[in-house]
Amino acid sequence: MKLIIGNQNYSTWSLRPWLLLSAFELKFNDQLVSLLGAGASARLATFSDAKKVPVLIDEGVAIWDTLAICEYISENYIDGKGWPAEKMQRALARSLTAEMHSSFASIRNEMPMNISARRRVDLSDLAKAEITYIGGIWTKHLDDAFLFGDYGIVDCFFTPVASRFKTYGVELSPLAQAYADRLLAHPAMQKWTAAALLETEILPLAEVGVEV
Incomplete structure (x- = not known):
């Protein structure tokens, strides 16, 4: 592959x-x-x-x-195994993944992923509402370390959001923050991050906000 x-x-x-x-x-x-x-x-x-x-x-x-x-x-x-084994949890995980796939336009537009940066941005009310909503998803469906139990597709889909939250200093509830930290600490994400930090190309549209 x-x-x-x-x-x-x-x-x-x-x-x-x-x-x-x-x-x-x-x-x-x-x-x-x-x-x-x-x-x-x-x-x-x-x-x-x-x-x-x-x-x-x-x-x-x-x-x-x-x-x-x-x-x-x-x-x-x-x-x-990308999805939960139990059918209703699997359905919910698919719903959340599809929602992440198609929604949250304000977060995407106002907080582009930029792993190497630490920035602050003035967020719209829509973006703030989306952040609150995502935090609620995480706390509601967290099952031990990850959503619905074992690490899977739904966690992969929310990992870029966790990265955005870190870049722009978004404050989360303790439970949501702990989940975001686990996503970013996952060995696969650590490997990706290491490669990202070595890149030298700059994508101007993704360089938003004020450095901190």
Whole structure:
């Protein structure tokens, strides 16, 4: 398997399936494609007509979209362990993952992932409401260390949010903060972070806020 990813300091969508593959110790290669500059679209077009990252290439087939990739990995390589075993918890985990996949536009727009930075931004009321809502999700569905028990797709999907919260100094409840800390301390995330900190390319649109 080969996973085509974008800049590790910035690309939230690339991070999610990379975490799943790494957490379950699957054998894969990653290939970074720079998202910077006018040539990015042409570079990405060589891997997928969608011209976006991530793309998983397996058995000669290109699979795109983060959620589709994670579903494919769970179904074909880890016996469905990307989701909780119990059917109702599995349904809830899928609901939360789909919501993370499609929602929270204010957080995405106002707080781009920037692992290497420590910034402060003036957040809109909508972004603040989304932060409160996500904190509530975490505290409600936390089961021991992770959501619904064992580390899985839903945790992979919320990890970039935890990274955003760290970058911009978002205050959370003690329980939500402890979960965010565990996501960022996961060995797979630590490996990704180490690579992100070595990057030198700057994506101007993601460089927001005031340094602290």
